Amino acid sequence: MVTAAENEILTRVGPGTPMGRMMRRYWLPVCASEQVARPDGAPLRTKLLGENYVVFRDTSGRVGVMEEYCMHRRASLALARVEDNGIRCLYHGWKFGVDGEIQETPNHCDERFRRSQRAPAFPAREAGGLVWAYVGPREQEPLFQKYAFFDGPAENRLIFRLNIPANYLQLWEGGVDSSHVGILHCNLANPEWKIRPDFAPDFDDYTSVALANGDNAPEMELENTAYGFHYAARRKGPHTPDGGETYSARVTTVMLPTARIIPLTFYQFFLFEVPRDDVSTSTYIVCHGPRAFDRDKMKAVLGLDNERLWNERDCDYRATEENLWGQDRSVMDTVWSGLGGLGPEDASIGVSMGPIVERHKEVLVAADKAVVRLRERLLESVRRHEAGGAPFGLDIADYSRVRSLPDTTIPVGERWQDHLPDNMGLGARPTERVNN
Ligand code: FES
Ligand SMILES: [Fe+2]
Secondary structure (H helix, E strand, O other): OOOHHHHHHHHOOOOOOHHHHHHOOOOEEEEEHHHHOOOOOOOEEEEEOOEEEEEEEOOOOOEEEEEOEOOOOOOEHHHOEEEOOEEEOOOOOOEEOOOOOEEEOOOOOOHHHHHHOOOOEEOEEEEOOEEEEOOOOHHHOOOOOEOHHHOOOHHHEEEEEEEEOOOHHHHHHHHOOHHHHHHHOHHHHOOOOOOOOOOOOOOOOOOOOOOOOOOOOOEEEEEEEOOEEEEEEEEEOOOOOOOOOEEEEEEEEEEOOOEEEEEOOOOEEEEEEEEEEOOEEEEEEEEEOOOOOOHHHHHHHHOOOOOOOOOOOOOEOOOOOOOHHHOOHHHOOOOOOOOOOHHHHHHHHHHHOOOOOOHHHOOOOHHHHHHHHHHHHHHHHHHHHHOOOOOOOOOOOEOOOOOOEEEEEEEOOOOHHHHOOOOOOOOOOHHHOOEO
């Protein structure tokens, strides 16, 4: 059970908070590369861990991440001109490079002043279609972590960003909650449950989320890793031709501070729940597979084709109490949730809980085991960091062979972990291994 005090630690991410301090130790996504595609294009305002930034691409194509408010007298650099390999504040024309160099100060002609100061720019990189920034203590810049979706041609990857008005943790918890998949998402994953008794799982490339069978109360098996944990939702499997017992395992992998890998048959979803502030989150959904995706088709599968709720221009998810979080009750004979698609189902449920869940009021059951583990691992990592240690996974540079596992039939007696031999983490210290 999470106490009210622990809930504060888990959910508050601003500067000076324990979670905020820990999250600032990692590289984090700040936007999709697409959002700042054009050199000298408009700066993009963004929020990260309770602070405001602008992201821009200079004339030479380099990305810069800078505090939003100009270091001179705090005008917003969202209004700035991006030109001649720098960003120029409109108010008095101070101009800064992506690395924080002060290039010009037209109202103050003292070159020594310019050389003696730096603008608040942060280390930034582009990889896997995302812009990443490190906004933690300068002298503690960590390894830049590589994920599998950094590899392969860009068309084998799709990125959707949703700015969702809810605390990051309740959205992330939904991602490690296997028992909701066959219920909230039953239209896609398990329609035989309530909607279509004649349902046969659809193993189409895009919609291969169907569960191996309709068991909505899987047994959960969890194992800690150096970077977080992974867990199998275990369901009874079919008999082998010679009558042997099997089980079906669906494995989800969690990497602190914001990531998880959700398994599908033909591709994987990498999700990052990046806090904008205590009550809003940028969810990055990265679809990554062995061949090119059709963006429109994936948008429809994810239910992100309803412009009333979400669009690619501002990425804001517009579910509110007033619009009943986007629910259309008139379609609930055929669309079980009335929320139309995986994305709105997960996002609207998260928003419907209120900005920050009051976790001490919950009634938890065995199916919530992975949700509990996520909280424990986050709290453990924060405590370790507050005591002067490194947070989980900070010393791992390569996650590219860490995987999740779609529903897989495994003979009883064999370990699901053997299907994910690299999940203990490359370069990771195996000392974190704890079976449960
Ligand atoms: S406030 Fe930006 S140059 Fe003066
Ligand atoms: Fe979900």
